[in-house]
Amino acid sequence: MGTFDDVLIKIGEFGRFQILVFFFFSASYLSSGWHAASMVFLGANKDHWCHVTALRNLTESQQRNIVEPITCPDDVKSATCRQCYGNVLNYSRYSFEDLTSWNRSKQLDGTITSEKCQAWEFSSEAYTSTLVDQFSLTCDREWMIAMLQTIYMTGYLIGCLVFGSISDSFGRMKAYLLALILEVFFAVVAIYVPWYPLYAVFRFMLGATSGAVYTCAYVIIVEMMGPRHRTAVGIFNQWGFDVGVLLCTAVGYSIKDHYSMQWAFAVPPIIFLLGKFIIPESPRWLVTKGRLDEAEQFLRKIAKFNQNPITKTGKLVASIDIEAKPVETSFVDLFRTPNLRKRSLLSFYVWFSNSAIYYGLMFSASGFGFSIFVNLASSGASAVISYFVVYVLFNKVGRRFSMMGSLVFSGVALFICIPLLYVDYLWPLLLVVSFLGKVANSAAFCGGYLHSSEYYPTVIRSIGVGCASLFARVGGLLAPQIARLSTVWQPFPAIILGTIAITAGLCNFFLPETLNKKLPETLEDGENFGTTAETQSDEAGVPLTEKEPALV
Numbered sequence: 001m002g003t004f005d006d007v008l009i010k011i012g013e014f015g016r017f018q019i020l021v022f023f024f025f026s027a028s029y030l031s032s033g034w035h036a037a038s039m040v041f042l043g044a045n046k047d048h049w050c051h052v053t054a055l056r057n058l059t060e061s062q063q064r065n066i067v068e069p070i071t072c073p074d075d076v077k078s079a080t081c082r083q084c085y086g087n088v089l090n091y092s093r094y095s096f097e098d099l100t101s102w103n104r105s106k107q108l109d110g111t112i113t114s115e116k117c118q119a120w121e122f123s124s125e126a127y128t129s130t131l132v133d134q135f136s137l138t139c140d141r142e143w144m145i146a147m148l149q150t151i152y153m154t155g156y157l158i159g160c161l162v163f164g165s166i167s168d169s170f171g172r173m174k175a176y177l178l179a180l181i182l183e184v185f186f187a188v189v190a191i192y193v194p195w196y197p198l199y200a201v202f203r204f205m206l207g208a209t210s211g212a213v214y215t216c217a218y219v220i221i222v223e224m225m226g227p228r229h230r231t232a233v234g235i236f237n238q239w240g241f242d243v244g245v246l247l248c249t250a251v252g253y254s255i256k257d258h259y260s261m262q263w264a265f266a267v268p269p270i271i272f273l274l275g276k277f278i279i280p281e282s283p284r285w286l287v288t289k290g291r292l293d294e295a296e297q298f299l300r301k302i303a304k305f306n307q308n309p310i311t312k313t314g315k316l317v318a319s320i321d322i323e324a325k326p327v328e329t330s331f332v333d334l335f336r337t338p339n340l341r342k343r344s345l346l347s348f349y350v351w352f353s354n355s356a357i358y359y360g361l362m363f364s365a366s367g368f369g370f371s372i373f374v375n376l377a378s379s380g381a382s383a384v385i386s387y388f389v390v391y392v393l394f395n396k397v398g399r400r401f402s403m404m405g406s407l408v409f410s411g412v413a414l415f416i417c418i419p420l421l422y423v424d425y426l427w428p429l430l431l432v433v434s435f436l437g438k439v440a441n442s443a444a445f446c447g448g449y450l451h452s453s454e455y456y457p458t459v460i461r462s463i464g465v466g467c468a469s470l471f472a473r474v475g476g477l478l479a480p481q482i483a484r485l486s487t488v489w490q491p492f493p494a495i496i497l498g499t500i501a502i503t504a505g506l507c508n509f510f511l512p513e514t515l516n517k518k519l520p521e522t523l524e525d526g527e528n529f530g531t532t533a534e535t536q537s538d539e540a541g542v543p544l545t546e547k548e549p550a551l552v
Contacts, residue, residue, distance in 0.1 A: 004284050005227045007316050011299055013226020014233075015306030021224050021279060025217040026237040028272040031183060032214040033244020033380070034251070034265050035206060037362060039152070039480075040372050041252030041261060043131045043145040046124075048138055050086030050117035058099060063121060066102050069114035084139035085114040116140075128257040135196045142487075144196065149363065149480035151200050155207025157473035163212030164466075172220050172282040173275070179212035180272055187266030191259055211473075213269075214241065220275075223284040235446055236387050242442075245362075245380035253373050292317045329460045329523075331467065337527045344464065346507045347452050350403070351468040353504035354445040356475030356482065357410065357497050358383075361438055363483035364493045368434055369421055378435050386442035390450075393443070398515040399451040400508055406444040407505030413437030414498030418491045441501065454514035457526030 012018070055063045066089075072081035089112070091099075122133040131137060137144045159179070167175035186209060190202035218237065225233045248265075255261045283302075286295035296317050303310050310316060334344040358379075365375035393402040413433050420430040449465070456464035485492035512530025520526040 004320055008226040011303035012306035012308045014229040017302045017305045018224055025221050026240040028217045029214055029240030030244035031269040032210045033241040034248035035210045037245045037248040038265055039149045040376050042258045046122045046132050048083050048120040048122045051119040051121045054091035065104055086117050088113045088115050130258045146480040146484040148203050150477045151204050152207035153477035155204035156211035159208030159211035160215045167216050172285050176216035179209045183209035183213055184269055191262045223282050242380045242383035249373055249377045333460050339527045347468045348471040350504045350507055351472040352475040353500045354448055355472035356479050357441045357501050358445050359476045359479035360482045360497045363480050382438035383442040386439050386446055389443045390447045398513050400513045403444055403447055403451055404505045404508040406440045407501050410437045410440040411498040411501030414494045418494050454519055455512050457520035
């Protein structure tokens with residue numbers, strides 16, 4: 001008896017149909033990318049000052065000339081004071097002519113006190129509107145912007161778990177289409193929500209459904225690929241997410257009000273509902289559910305589309321061993337033996353670090369002194385470049401040292417950036433160093449999927465990679481709070497993320513090399529893998545494209 005992969009080899013491992021599936025469903029990651037990055041523009045800070053009703057008919061410069069305080073509390077920074085405090089004046093004493101011809105040096109002296117603003121006016125120089133002025137997210141409420149991104153990433157985590165279960169129980173395409181419809185729905189209804197708490201709820205749901213679209217599409221892609229191409233596809237299919245980040249930059253640069261911006265992010269994913277007409281359901285899933293006739297019919301259509309028609313009268317699925325019962329394993333098996341326990345803990349930290357660094361750098365424009373456009377565009381571009389870095393290094397250098405080198409290089413680059421922050425004329429060098437650090441981090445993030453799927457044994461591979469991915473989501477939801485520390489001291493994010501990167505890189509030294517090694521199958525194989533007790537079964541010369549990662 002054979003496996004489903006044997007059937008894929010017969011009908012075409014990476015034929016025209018698989019190419020169509022690859023590009024269409026990886027393109028559906030676009031929305032996950034731009035929704036994840038959108039808060040950079042939706043929550044962009046705007047220059048602001050105290051709102052005074054008596055000054056509403058004056059120009060912006062006239063209002064600020066009158067309102068901005070001369071004196072502030074000793075424990076308040078000057079920039080914060082200018083935007084969050086206002087002069088205490090009895091405006092009824094002044095005529096309109098007095099206000100329009102206001103002489104600041106004459107009218108305001110040391111006897112004038114200041115107080116916190118109760119409401120604000122916002123400059124429209126950079127953006128006509130953002131969430132900042134919609135919900136007054138400034139001064140004492142400024143932390144709520146980063147919290148929205150943390151809420152989104154928390155939803156992303158929950159959505160991957162919930163829709164993963166729905167996908168296994170009811171079908172890949174049903175879960176994918178449901179997530180896609182709900183993603184569009186929550187993105188649209190959030191646009192004109194008038195209350196911050198309700199907007200936060202919709203942001204959570206958007207994160208959950210966006211993460212679900214990514215996860216379900218990934219499974220659909222990987223399940224349709226033959227074993228010789230699955231790893232390469234697993235690396236390069238992520239292009240959709242990072243191109244989505246680049247498109248988010250273009251939208252943020254072109255559209256200046258956050259209502260129109262959210263419409264631009266919300267509506268386009270509707271086109272990916274057409275995926276139903278490309279692949280009604282994953283034939284691999286149909287086989288596992290015993291729906292063999294449906295699987296047979298669709299597999300023959302794939303073979304025909306691949307110009308590889310099956311002429312034999314026997315059924316393709318008849319050769320698949322569907323009676324074999326899988327070995328019962330659980331989360332506990334990750335920690336049952338010493339080596340697997342050590343590798344699991346190290347893997348969890350590496351995945352946490354990769355995600356925290358990636359998203360921390362994405363949201364740290366102010367921490368590196370760049371514009372939000374330059375910072376976000378470099379994040380997307382560096383990730384796209386990293387796919388080719390991973391593909392070359394992992395084949396030539398090996399998994400372990402490539403992962404270790406990428407993360408350590410990323411951390412060192414972040415520390416090099418710190419002194420460059422204080423030398424204005426060295427900004428081109430700062431840009432280059434930070435970009436190279438992002439490429440290295442993105443390479444480690446991308447390569448982590450492959451490395452982890454190879455050192456975990458087959459019987460717990462999906463559990464191991466799935467749990468590691470869970471820790472990556474935790475890193476993602478903490479990243480906005482790390483980035484926000486730049487308001488306390490500009491180098492803080494670089495110091496924290498650089499330290500995390502270097503320590504995570506060193507952790508990879510204690511993980512086994514998997515290049516050209518026979519991958520472990522059983523728990524015993526996994527425990528002995530990479531040790532002197534390992535039973536050698538040489539696979540020398542097998543390139544990366546012939547490795548078969550977990551179907552997660």
